Amino acid sequence: MEKAKSIAITGASGFVGSHLCSMFKKNGWGIIPLGRKEFASTPEKLAQIIEGVDVIVNLAGAPVVGRWSEKYKKNLYDSRVTLTNKLINACKLLETPPSTFLSVSAAGCYTADGSHTEENNVLADDFLGNLTRDWEHEALKAKEFGSRTTIFRFGIVLGKGGGVLGQMLLPFKLGLGGTIGDGSQALSWIHITDLVRIFEEAITDSTYEGIYNLTAPHPTTNLKFTKALGKALSRPTILPVPVFLLRLVYGDGAQVITSGQTALPQRLLDRGFQFDFPFIDEAVADCVK
Numbered sequence: 001m002e003k004a005k006s007i008a009i010t011g012a013s014g015f016v017g018s019h020l021c022s023m024f025k026k027n028g029w030g031i032i033p034l035g036r037k038e039f040a041s042t043p044e045k046l047a048q049i050i051e052g053v054d055v056i057v058n059l060a061g062a063p064v065v066g067r068w069s070e071k072y073k074k075n076l077y078d079s080r081v082t083l084t085n086k087l088i089n090a091c092k093l094l095e096t097p098p099s100t101f102l103s104v105s106a107a108g109c110y111t112a113d114g115s116h117t118e119e120n121n122v123l124a125d126d127f128l129g130n131l132t133r134d135w136e137h138e139a140l141k142a143k144e145f146g147s148r149t150t151i152f153r154f155g156i157v158l159g160k161g162g163g164v165l166g167q168m169l170l171p172f173k174l175g176l177g178g179t180i181g182d183g184s185q186a187l188s189w190i191h192i193t194d195l196v197r198i199f200e201e202a203i204t205d206s207t208y209e210g211i212y213n214l215t216a217p218h219p220t221t222n223l224k225f226t227k228a229l230g231k232a233l234s235r236p237t238i239l240p241v242p243v244f245l246l247r248l249v250y251g252d253g254a255q256v257i258t259s260g261q262t263a264l265p266q267r268l269l270d271r272g273f274q275f276d277f278p279f280i281d282e283a284v285a286d287c288v289k
Helices: 014-025 043-050 070-092 127-145 163-173 192-204 224-234 244-256 268-270 278-289
Strands: 005-011 029-036 055-058 099-104 146-155 157-158 189-191 210-214
Touching: 005 014, 014 029, 014 146, 014 163, 029 043, 043 070, 043 099, 043 189, 055 070, 070 127, 099 127, 127 146, 146 192, 157 163, 157 192, 157 278, 163 224, 163 278, 189 192, 189 278, 192 210, 210 268, 224 278
Parallel strands: 005 029, 005 055, 055 099, 099 146, 146 210, 157 189
Antiparallel strands: none
């Protein structure tokens, strides 16, 4: 019988992290949550905490939706790049590093134009694009100590009780939901059920390596997503949110909401992964039922 895995995870208390921890528990895998206290300690102390773990899952990162002051940009950078660097440095001190290192990133790194696969893409030359480059660069250093290293570029994660939908449900239920601007911006997304299944496969299947887009095979637009949510809730969606208003509130940070990317999960499709929720209508309906 295979030994139960031991998994150290950053971002365990977040929406995605809590779903992953439920799956880990169901599989009988040990969980070591890594939070602020652990990262405030020395590399040697952090190394002691993760000594003997089989897998590291690195989800941590402050929310990108916010007003991007210089202070907040530093927070976005430190919670991703600096934290990942600390994790890598601690792993380097281990006699037996983890066999698997899974780190996340975001499909928001791509330009708003065209479609992007893992092999054929254009990274945006802006704050988010550069943040992603640095973040992934740190995570890929896990290969230097022999860990099988995988990076998942997340689309918008949809699920019950949290994430993007958790913030949107109330205004939509009140009939106050609508598109952002004209709604034409692309929306690459994934249902939490599929995301958890992919992580489970990536932990147990040693052929998972390198960069994967964690997005459903049928990207949508903000307009179609809005219509799907209104339909699922039987509510009107006639009140668009003006883009200029979001820019007033969020400044440069509004681009996370007002623009979008088309990211295709080509590597998952090539390996035969079957999505439970490939289409937006069924995904949204499942999340609000």
